[in-house]
Amino acid sequence: MDLGTFFVNEVILHKIPKVARSQKGTAAPELADAPSALDDRRRNFFRERIVTSLKAKSLPIVYDPEAGSPVPGDVLSFFKLNGANLVDVSQRMAEHLYVVQGGNSPEGALAVVDATMGAGKNAGRCLGVLKLEMDAAMLLHPTTTSDGKLTYDVRLEQVTLSQAAKVFKASLFTRATSLAGLAGMASDTQSDPSIFGDDVAEFFLSKFLGCKRRDPADRATLEFKERTEAAISKFVEDDGLKWQLERALLTELASTTKEIDPKAWVEKNLLDPDIQDAFLEQYKAEDGSVPVIRKETTLVAEAMRRRVIVFENGMRLDGSAQAVESSVVVKDGEVTISAGVKEVKSKR
Amino acid sequence: MTLDLVALREAYRAERPRYKELARYVAERLVAGLQVQGVKVAVEHRSKDVPNFLRKAIKKYREDPVQHADPLRSITDKAGVRVIIPHLQARKAVRETIEASFAVVEFNDTQDRYEPHELGYLGWHFLVTLPEVLVADELLELTGLLCEVQVQSKAQNAWSDVSHPLLYKPSGRLPPARTARRLNLAVALAEIFDEQVDSARRELTSAEGFRATAMYATLERHFLQMSYDDFDSELTLEILETIQHAYSNQELDSFDELFGEFIAYQRPVIEHIYTRYRHDPAAHPLLFQPEALAIYERLRVRPQKTKAVWRERSSYPTELLEQLGTVFGVG
Numbered sequence: 108m109d110l111g112t113f114f115v116n117e118v119i120l121h122k123i124p125k126v127a128r129s130q131k132g133t134a135a136p137e138l139a140d141a142p143s144a145l146d147d148r149r150r151n152f153f154r155e156r157i158v159t160s161l162k163a164k165s166l167p168i169v170y171d172p173e174a175g176s177p178v179p180g181d182v183l184s185f186f187k188l189n190g191a192n193l194v195d196v197s198q199r200m201a202e203h204l205y206v207v208q209g210g211n212s213p214e215g216a217l218a219v220v221d222a223t224m225g226a227g228k229n230a231g232r233c234l235g236v237l238k239l240e241m242d243a244a245m246l247l248h249p250t251t252t253s254d255g256k257l258t259y260d261v262r263l264e265q266v267t268l269s270q271a272a273k274v275f276k277a278s279l280f281t282r283a284t285s286l287a288g289l290a291g292m293a294s295d296t297q298s299d300p301s302i303f304g305d306d307v308a309e310f311f312l313s314k315f316l317g318c319k320r321r322d323p324a325d326r327a328t329l330e331f332k333e334r335t336e337a338a339i340s341k342f343v344e345d346d347g348l349k350w351q352l353e354r355a356l357l358t359e360l361a362s363t364t365k366e367i368d369p370k371a372w373v374e375k376n377l378l379d380p381d382i383q384d385a386f387l388e389q390y391k392a393e394d395g396s397v398p399v400i401r402k403e404t405t406l407v408a409e410a411m412r413r414r415v416i417v418f419e420n421g422m423r424l425d426g427s428a429q430a431v432e433s434s435v436v437v438k439d440g441e442v443t444i445s446a447g448v449k450e451v452k453s454k455r
Numbered sequence: 456m457t458l459d460l461v462a463l464r465e466a467y468r469a470e471r472p473r474y475k476e477l478a479r480y481v482a483e484r485l486v487a488g489l490q491v492q493g494v495k496v497a498v499e500h501r502s503k504d505v506p507n508f509l510r511k512a513i514k515k516y517r518e519d520p521v522q523h524a525d526p527l528r529s530i531t532d533k534a535g536v537r538v539i540i541p542h543l544q545a546r547k548a549v550r551e552t553i554e555a556s557f558a559v560v561e562f563n564d565t566q567d568r569y570e571p572h573e574l575g576y577l578g579w580h581f582l583v584t585l586p587e588v589l590v591a592d593e594l595l596e597l598t599g600l601l602c603e604v605q606v607q608s609k610a611q612n613a614w615s616d617v618s619h620p621l622l623y624k625p626s627g628r629l630p631p632a633r634t635a636r637r638l639n640l641a642v643a644l645a646e647i648f649d650e651q652v653d654s655a656r657r658e659l660t661s662a663e664g665f666r667a668t669a670m671y672a673t674l675e676r677h678f679l680q681m682s683y684d685d686f687d688s689e690l691t692l693e694i695l696e697t698i699q700h701a702y703s704n705q706e707l708d709s710f711d712e713l714f715g716e717f718i719a720y721q722r723p724v725i726e727h728i729y730t731r732y733r734h735d736p737a738a739h740p741l742l743f744q745p746e747a748l749a750i751y752e753r754l755r756v757r758p759q760k761t762k763a764v765w766r767e768r769s770s771y772p773t774e775l776l777e778q779l780g781t782v783f784g785v786g
Contacts, residue, residue, distance in 0.1 A: 110784030111724045114731055147735040154731075158781050226723035263737075373759070383759035395755075 108224065108279065108292055108394045110158045113233070115150040117142040117221040119193055120247060120259040121201035123238075127210035136201045136217075137249070140194060140256035149261050152245070153220060157235055160277040160294040164368065166398045167321040168278065168312060170289040176317025177203055178236070179289050185234055186282050190221045200236060207314045215240045215275075216247060216259075224281065231282050233291075238276045238311065276311045278318075290321065292396070324403030331367055331400050332360060332407045334389045342385045346450060352376060360404055360411055367400040416442065458516050458526070460509060466527055467508050475502040477597045478534040481557070481583065481604065485538060488552035490683055493676030496549065497539040503532060531582055534602040539612050543653045546579065549606050557583035560601065574639045576615050577646065579606040610645040618642070666707050667695035670749065673711045677718045678745035682729050686744045694746040697769040701753045701761040717752045725751070728782060739782050741775065750779055754786035762786070 122137040143149070170179045181196040197219035204217050220235030241247070246262040280291035293312055312318055320327075339352045355376045359367060369390040373383045390397045404411065414431035416424040424435065424442075434446040482500035489496055503511070512526035523529045538549055553559065561582040569575055581604040585597050607615065618638055630638070659668045671692055678686070699707060706713055718725075725748070732738040741747045753761040758780075765776045780786025 109724070111721075112727065113784060114727070147731065147733075148737050151732060151735050151738070155778075155781050158784050162781065162784070162786065226727055380760040380763035381757070384757045387759065 108161075108281070108396065109226075110161060110224075112226045112230070113154060113158060113222060113224045113279070115145070115154045115157075115220055115222045115235075117190075117193060118145060118149075118153055118261075119143065119197045119219050120261070121197065121217045121219075122247065122259070123201060123205050123208070123212075123215050123217055125210075125212060125214040126205075129210070131206065136205045137257075138198045138201055139258045141252050141258040142193065142221075143259050143261050145261070148263065152261075152263055153218065153235075153237075154222075156275070157220070157237065157277050157279065160237075160275060161279065161292055161396075163294065164399050165292045165294040165396060166401075167392065167394075167396075168291050168293045168316070168318040169321045170286045171313060171317055171319035172286070174313045174317040174319065176207075176313075176315060178315065179286055179317045182234055182236075182280050182289060183283060183286060185221075186232065186284070190232060193219065193221050204238065204315055207310070209310070213240055222279075224279075233282065234280045236278045236280070236316065238315075240275055278311075278316055289318075291318075293318065320401055322398070322400075324401040325406045327398075327400040328360070328367065328403050329406040331369060331390070332356065332410065335372075335386070338386045338389045342382050357411055357413075360402070360407055365402055367402050369400070370397050418442075458512060460513075463512060463526060464505060464509060467533075468505055470527070470533070471502055471505065471508075473597060473600060474534040474602075476594075477585070477600050477602050478502050478536055480585070480594060480597065481534070481602045482536045484556050485536065485549075485552060485604070486683075488556050489548060490680055492548040492552060493678070493680040494545050494548045495541065495675075495679050495683065496545065498536060499539075500534075500536045502534050503530075508533065531601045532603040534600065535605070536602060537605045537607065537612070540606060540608055542656055543608055543649050544656065546606060550579070553581050553583060553604060553606075557581075557602075558586045559583055574642045574646070576618075577607070577611045577642065578615070580604070581606070608645075608649045610648045614642050614645040666699045666710075667692055670695050670699060670707075670710055671745070673714050674745035674748055677714065678748060681722065681726050682743055684743045690741075691744055691746045694741070694744075694769070694771075695749065697764060698746060698749050698753060698761070700768060701757055701764045714749075714752065718748070721751070724783075732782070739775075739779050741779055742782060747779060747783075750776065751783040751785065754780045754783065758786045 119139055119142040121139055124134050124136065126134045145153075178200055181199055185192060185196045197217070200219060201217045216239045218235070218237040218239055220237065222233050222235055223230050224233045225231050239245075244264055246264065247259040248262060250258060250260045252258055276294065278291055278293040280289065283289040293316065312320075322330075335356050336353075339349055339356075343349050343352060355372075359372055370387060373386045377383050377386065387397055392398055410427065410429065412428035414426060414428040416431070416435065416437070418424075424431070424444075430446075434444055436443045436445070478500040482498045486496075486498050508526075508530065511530055512523070515523040515526060515530065540546060540549060559581055561580075563580040565576055565578050565580065582601050583604055584599060584601060585594060587595065587598045590598060618641065659665045671688070674691070674695075675688075702710070729743070732742055739747075741750070750761070754776075762773070762776065765771075766773055769776075777786065
């Protein structure tokens, strides 16, 4: 997805109240009956919010038949009717969001965005679905159109960057003709476990959007490991740094975090921006984005296994299980190492 | 034989709307053609008004009654377009555009009028007509009509504007020698000015240590091809002084080529973004600046390096770079 070619045509907004799960029946989303009136500033405002969100942290997604959400069907129907049913589709999405979101979710809005992506003859319709929190930069005021329909007037305020920094969840679907072919991108920059629980992404992605990550987590984690090792070998000359990066990679894979953000990993572990760029090139998906990976270490577990031999005189031999097992023979308390010495260093 | 001024007035009055339309069309087409070449010029156009035409007809008839027996035909600047170029290097692009857009009936470099020791009015003059094969049906009635296109540098234009009334010669008398000398000195200054600016420009775009200036020339050309907006050239140079450090020496050596390839690929995207933001009052302040193109290219290819260079070398906030990246969907 080339986000530079993403442009907003229409936006319809529905207010989603904050209601405790047990009280859901006492309230309802405030549904608009017509898209909001937009000028260039407002169109670009929504565009920039979506791009910012997807640029910061995104992942490729596909339809998940096991999630049971009606949203994929609505997305498909939107494309089938070339956007003519934007109002109906968006209202159903808002009602579904209200039902599935937790009681702690703050008051917000669902924005359903009729947009285009691609340049020239490659331009095509796409659909954005955003869950917004109200913030100082954007205020929604209910109003009625000339034919008496409820809509929301979007008022943009001049605010400082920190005031406008409220983040949100965004997703973008490209045109599809079948559920099996439904694909897009989703971001989740609203990661506050205190509000949504641990698995923030899964609420929005699975329960609401009815989608899952395109790349199986175990394959994606293995690819991250392999690409990182290849990049270390190709772009890092200093042996000390190589060793540090190999350790950092293993630490990342072994940590308890549920995701790996390759960009964050690169920024944390490499100082030289030229090498950072070279590494990021390795992680790029075919559309040029660097997706966040859901960590699943089944396929890398073997490679992560370490073997340590501690000698009586205090010496330690530490290496990957694979390397140690293939090069070290322990027999009758004696150790034979059959690997060439690359370097001997003194350390304090 | 004398001129029938009443008949001439009526004939030209009837013709003039076509010359007016011709001058407008030639100017419009030149601006469009030069935008494709990435050259920013000022273009003025006019059709000679009726009293001016009659005065010129009388004067010319008096000078040469045979050649100017039919002033409607012999006077060739009834439609006139003046192209003011920013520097002499731009003349080549203007000439190419004129030759590609019109049928050139006559070309004069006024410098050819003078002996080596003589000085005077300078500029390129073209007499052009609309080529029948290239114009739309509604303009067919303009084909065959002549339009004079003058191409001058700013200095040449300033000199001719100021000296024109001074050179008016009552009864064919020459100005006093001292006055003539002053006018010659002024035209010499205009010529020297253009040549010095031209040389300095050439030297700066190829000199070591002036990479930003060379980048500027390339970026300005591509920018003007997509947006004819005025921009802050000082700011462009200032930001390029920073951004140049996001390129390797090898990339800077082939910047023109590298950037040409990038633009060839990304042009539809950039043009679309320009269209969508042109009327947005909150559009990013650097968007309609040539250096935004270099920032876009760098954020696409070397995002980390570009951000590091900006953080370390620019006095502008990092958000400015980040937000521009958002507009282009990169970084």
